[in-house]
Amino acid sequence: MADFTINVPIVELNVSNFDGRSYQELVEIIHKSSFCSIDFELSGLGESSRCSSVQERYESVKKAAQTRSIVSVGLAFYVHNHHKQQSGCLLPFDVYVFDAKTLCRENFIIEPKAASFLIKHGFDFNHLFQTGLGYSLDDRDKIQFPKYPSQFKPADVQIRQVVLQIIRSQVPIVVHNGFCDLLFLYHHFYDNLPDRADVFQQNVNDLFRGGVYDTKYISFDSEDLSCSYLSYIFKKIHRNNVIKQASSAKHVEILFPKFNSLKPTINIPCKVGRKFNELLKGNNISLQPCLQICEKFAQSGFCLDETNCVLSHNVDDVLDAEYYFTHQRNSDKRRKLDHEDPENLNPDSRTKNDMNSSFGHRAGFDSFITGFCFAYFLLTHEKPDDSNDLCMDGDASDFLESNFNIEHVKNRLALMKRSHPFCLMKSNFVKMSTEHMKKSSMLF
Numbered sequence: 001m002a003d004f005t006i007n008v009p010i011v012e013l014n015v016s017n018f019d020g021r022s023y024q025e026l027v028e029i030i031h032k033s034s035f036c037s038i039d040f041e042l043s044g045l046g047e048s049s050r051c052s053s054v055q056e057r058y059e060s061v062k063k064a065a066q067t068r069s070i071v072s073v074g075l076a077f078y079v080h081n082h083h084k085q086q087s088g089c090l091l092p093f094d095v096y097v098f099d100a101k102t103l104c105r106e107n108f109i110i111e112p113k114a115a116s117f118l119i120k121h122g123f124d125f126n127h128l129f130q131t132g133l134g135y136s137l138d139d140r141d142k143i144q145f146p147k148y149p150s151q152f153k154p155a156d157v158q159i160r161q162v163v164l165q166i167i168r169s170q171v172p173i174v175v176h177n178g179f180c181d182l183l184f185l186y187h188h189f190y191d192n193l194p195d196r197a198d199v200f201q202q203n204v205n206d207l208f209r210g211g212v213y214d215t216k217y218i219s220f221d222s223e224d225l226s227c228s229y230l231s232y233i234f235k236k237i238h239r240n241n242v243i244k245q246a247s248s249a250k251h252v253e254i255l256f257p258k259f260n261s262l263k264p265t266i267n268i269p270c271k272v273g274r275k276f277n278e279l280l281k282g283n284n285i286s287l288q289p290c291l292q293i294c295e296k297f298a299q300s301g302f303c304l305d306e307t308n309c310v311l312s313h314n315v316d317d318v319l320d321a322e323y324y325f326t327h328q329r330n331s332d333k334r335r336k337l338d339h340e341d342p343e344n345l346n347p348d349s350r351t352k353n354d355m356n357s358s359f360g361h362r363a364g365f366d367s368f369i370t371g372f373c374f375a376y377f378l379l380t381h382e383k384p385d386d387s388n389d390l391c392m393d394g395d396a397s398d399f400l401e402s403n404f405n406i407e408h409v410k411n412r413l414a415l416m417k418r419s420h421p422f423c424l425m426k427s428n429f430v431k432m433s434t435e436h437m438k439k440s441s442m443l444f
């Protein structure tokens with residue numbers, strides 16, 4: 001019986017391993033990528049205001065981007081594996097995952113709430129200040145790209161330069177709830193943000209020429225997904241993919257090829273959940289929850305009282321319950337109660353609450369799972385066989401558009417309201433800023 005655990009190797013980039021050689025390897029990976037998923041950890045998000053208009057929301061995140069910092073950049077590069085494609089019912093990707101610790105040289109605010117959240121998830125601020133890759137807002141005007149690898153100078157080896165290489169290569173970008181991430185990326189690695197949201201819209205549309213996809217927006221489209229927070233979507237999609245795999249249906253296959261000069265420093269296992277795994281093995285097991293699930297957590301992915309709340313904050317429990325109530329409850333004759341009395345909670349289970357087990361590499365890990373969700377979305381939106389060329393060694397840049405029907409979700413970012421995405425598209429009424437036009441001419 002196959003093991004359905006995905007062990008995700010992550011390369012941490014810091015001052016000890018980020019040099020000309022590893023930079024060169026990264027650039028090579030960028031150029032062959034089918035898409036790249038990005039996730040940031042931030043030193044804070046500013047005050048969450050109840051903004052009514054897009055412009056107000058933009059201004060509030062812009063203010064945060066100007067005063068807070070990016071403390072880690074997660075990058076997952078998905079490269080469609082043409083050779084594996086020929087061998088059966090797979091959608092195979094080679095995946096390279098990075099977690100770059102980054103340190104802004106200018107003063108910035110660290111919000112206590114954001115810091116304690118990060119520390120709770122294993123983020124080490126000592127490590128960040130000792131080994132983080134420095135970047136400065138003053139460097140944003142230095143845009144130069146050597147023609148040949150031999151011309152790389154140590155000054156080119158910067159995390160900002162990696163981000164610009166991604167933009168230059170026009171590889172499609174995948175984010176989860178990426179509105180904030182895009183503003184932070186723009187301000188910290190590219191240029192000052194324009195005053196108006198609609199001008200930002202035009203600039204970004206021109207900057208990310210391979211398109212931007214937001215898995216949160218995509219999840220609104222799927223009837224199968226009742227919530228839209230990342231850990232829920234990923235675990236649900238991982239289970240769906242495993243069901244396909246177990247029944248020999250076409251599924252996403254993830255491969256982690258070896259690096260040339262880099263070494264992954266951490267391996268994060270993604271398991272499908274113990275009871276669900278038993279079910280897959282053919283064992284007749286009930287997924288009825290034996291713990292009461294925290295409703296708030298189940299809905300949104302967080303509980304305000306995480307330290308005192310004794311209810312389950314484990315996404316696997318949420319999914320088990322969902323499975324039980326849709327597939328098993330009616331046939332379970334031994335059923336007595338839908339919810340067990342919280343008094344009977346096993347105290348051991350309280351410590352098992354899911355912390356995403358990413359040990360301080362959340363940005364890298366989250367970029368991987370964002371990319372995985374997108375890959376599964378591709379699988380379910382493939383063009384008919386005769387019109388796609390999955391098996392051919394096509395150009396990496398048009399891999400998405402020539403093989404999948406995904407135009408309806410392209411360049412749409414989730415905002416607060418489900419029905420109103422932030423759309424990146426050319427307008428006849430709003431122009432790009434002159435600052436952007438000047439700068440992008442150096443990029444492309």
Ligand SMILES: [Zn+2]
Nearest residue numbers: 294303309311
């Ligand atoms: Zn709770």
